[in-house]
Amino acid sequence: MSSQDLLQFVFSGLTSGSIYALIAIGFCVVNNTMGIVNFVQVDFITLGGMLMFSALFALGIPLAPGLLLAVAGVALVAMLVERFGLRPCRSENHLVLIFLTVGLSIILRGLIKLIWGKNRMALPPLTPDEPIRIFGASVLPQALWILLLTLCAIVLLTWFFYRTPLGLAMRAVASNPTAAAVVGIPAGRVRLTSYAIAGALGGLAGVLITPITTLNYDVGVLLGLKGFAAAILGGFGSFPGAILGGVGLGLLESLSAGYLSSAYKDVVAFVVLLAVLFVRPKGLLGK
Amino acid sequence: MLQLEQVSKNFGGLPALSEVSFRVPQGQIVALIGPNGAGKTTLINCITGVLPTTSGRINFRGQPIEALQTHQIARFGISRTFQNLKLFPRLTVLDNVLTGLTCEGGDSMLMAMLRFPSLRHRERQLKLRALEALDRFGLANKANWPAAVLAYGDRKRVELARATVGRPDLVLLDEPVAGLNAEETAEVAEQLKRLRSAGHTLLLVEHDMDLVMTVADRVVVLDSGRCIAVGSPDEVRCNPLVLRAYLGQMEATT
Numbered sequence: 001m002s003s004q005d006l007l008q009f010v011f012s013g014l015t016s017g018s019i020y021a022l023i024a025i026g027f028c029v030v031n032n033t034m035g036i037v038n039f040v041q042v043d044f045i046t047l048g049g050m051l052m053f054s055a056l057f058a059l060g061i062p063l064a065p066g067l068l069l070a071v072a073g074v075a076l077v078a079m080l081v082e083r084f085g086l087r088p089c090r091s092e093n094h095l096v097l098i099f100l101t102v103g104l105s106i107i108l109r110g111l112i113k114l115i116w117g118k119n120r121m122a123l124p125p126l127t128p129d130e131p132i133r134i135f136g137a138s139v140l141p142q143a144l145w146i147l148l149l150t151l152c153a154i155v156l157l158t159w160f161f162y163r164t165p166l167g168l169a170m171r172a173v174a175s176n177p178t179a180a181a182v183v184g185i186p187a188g189r190v191r192l193t194s195y196a197i198a199g200a201l202g203g204l205a206g207v208l209i210t211p212i213t214t215l216n217y218d219v220g221v222l223l224g225l226k227g228f229a230a231a232i233l234g235g236f237g238s239f240p241g242a243i244l245g246g247v248g249l250g251l252l253e254s255l256s257a258g259y260l261s262s263a264y265k266d267v268v269a270f271v272v273l274l275a276v277l278f279v280r281p282k283g284l285l286g287k
Numbered sequence: 288m289l290q291l292e293q294v295s296k297n298f299g300g301l302p303a304l305s306e307v308s309f310r311v312p313q314g315q316i317v318a319l320i321g322p323n324g325a326g327k328t329t330l331i332n333c334i335t336g337v338l339p340t341t342s343g344r345i346n347f348r349g350q351p352i353e354a355l356q357t358h359q360i361a362r363f364g365i366s367r368t369f370q371n372l373k374l375f376p377r378l379t380v381l382d383n384v385l386t387g388l389t390c391e392g393g394d395s396m397l398m399a400m401l402r403f404p405s406l407r408h409r410e411r412q413l414k415l416r417a418l419e420a421l422d423r424f425g426l427a428n429k430a431n432w433p434a435a436v437l438a439y440g441d442r443k444r445v446e447l448a449r450a451t452v453g454r455p456d457l458v459l460l461d462e463p464v465a466g467l468n469a470e471e472t473a474e475v476a477e478q479l480k481r482l483r484s485a486g487h488t489l490l491l492v493e494h495d496m497d498l499v500m501t502v503a504d505r506v507v508v509l510d511s512g513r514c515i516a517v518g519s520p521d522e523v524r525c526n527p528l529v530l531r532a533y534l535g536q537m538e539a540t541t
Binding site: 178179 | 336
């Protein structure tokens with residue numbers, strides 16, 4: 001095995017790792033403000049791909065505005081899920097709320113199946129699929145787009161959380177919900193925002209990854225599971241942890257697929273995940 | 288300004304507050320005293336909506352607030368501190384105080400996202416006010432420290448700054464000097480008097496009788512969830528019921 005191969009595996013690991021990181025951050029945002037695991041995250045990924053597909057082929061919108069529209073569309077659906085799916089539930093019990101997200105996830109997946117059908121579809125990449133050679137490794141332009149847009153999303157999120165009043169309110173709720181209510185921060189608005197962000201991140205992940213995989217009504221399930229695992233690996237709730245966990249999981253998968261066997265890539269990744277959690281039960285950067 | 292009528296609170300059938308009624312007049316410092324377990328903190332929690340009341344009415348400026356949610360009550364101009372400090376430990380000192388201005392930000396999410404210049408101008412104003420508040424409490428040089436690393440006295444100051452920066456009409460203070468030394472206590476007493484002269488109304492839960500007697504205009508005494516006396520500090524000090532329930536017990540132990 002040459003160093004070129006290694007570079008090739010690293011690139012492919014970073015690509016899928018970025019996607020896992022986006023999904024993992026989506027899980028963390030909702031967890032930090034509501035204290036629950038939001039299983040609807042899984043379907044936000046699928047929905048992103050589906051909306052992009054419809055924007056391109058049903059509405060004939062160009063790629064860049066189509067991407068923005070798809071991401072905004074998922075964010076809107078996510079807000080509807082929170083407002084009309086979770087808010088009316090009067091229970092404070094987290095288990096009830098988590099199970100509610102499982103139910104909402106099944107409903108949303110059913111709707112997606114109803115609207116877009118069960119066929120596999122193909123989404124075009126953002127730029128033509130001519131591999132680019134970087135230090136001897138061949139990289140798809142879509143992979144570079146994934147890295148770039150993930151980075152943009154992370155920068156934008158950091159700016160939002162640390163430079164805007166709403167971001168401050170969200171950090172306050174994550175830090176101490178009672179104190180946040182006492183200073184007048186409306187919990188409802190913060191929850192709605194966290195769902196919008198989770199939806200946008202899931203949607204972006206879906207738009208970016210489905211040209212590489214394929215697109216069908218349950219493509220988000222396995223990806224979402226990986227993103228969830230990445231969030232756990234990094235320490236559930238921690239954003240740097242989610243990024244580290246996502247990239248770590250992506251690299252583990254691609255390196256074990258490359259050097260051992262692609263049949264074992266999930267096995268190796270999850271064995272390492274378990275091993276890390278035995279030593280650090282709260283994840284790599286968990287509190 | 289604040290009026291409680293027959294406020295009761297039960298915890299699973301156990302009464303923590305039984306038909307408590309009293310008034311907090313505008314511009315005064317009212318002290319709420321009573322032995323441990325008398326229900327003082329429970330009462331503060333009921334007023335701020337942190338706990339729902341079982342029965343009774345709470346009016347603020349003539350409006351019923353007992354059925355509102357905590358953040359709505361905050362928007363009426365009621366702020367509070369906590370006995371066991373509830374800061375945002377991972378936020379900086381400045382950000383902690385800035386959250387105290389939440390009620391004045393009051394913009395829609397879309398507005399906050401679009402960031403109009405007028406909005407940015409107002410954000411700068413709010414930040415300046417937060418910095419002024421830090422200055423008042425002698426914390427200006429620690430503005431960018433995470434709240435978690437501060438010493439206990441400083442954390443109490445941050446909470447007081449957060450509770451007062453938004454110029455609320457009514458501030459509820461749950462044991463503001465507990466755990467502070469004599470010097471710091473005197474400093475807090477000064478701050479309380481300054482707040483009163485600035486037009487704030489204060490409801491103070493406190494065990495430190497010297498502080499209560501020096502700053503309070505009115506004293507409300509709770510014992511086992513009942514309001515047993517209301518009056519000026521001198522009246523309360525001479526009230527035999529109070530002496531038996533609380534003050535005598537204090538003197539016996541100290």
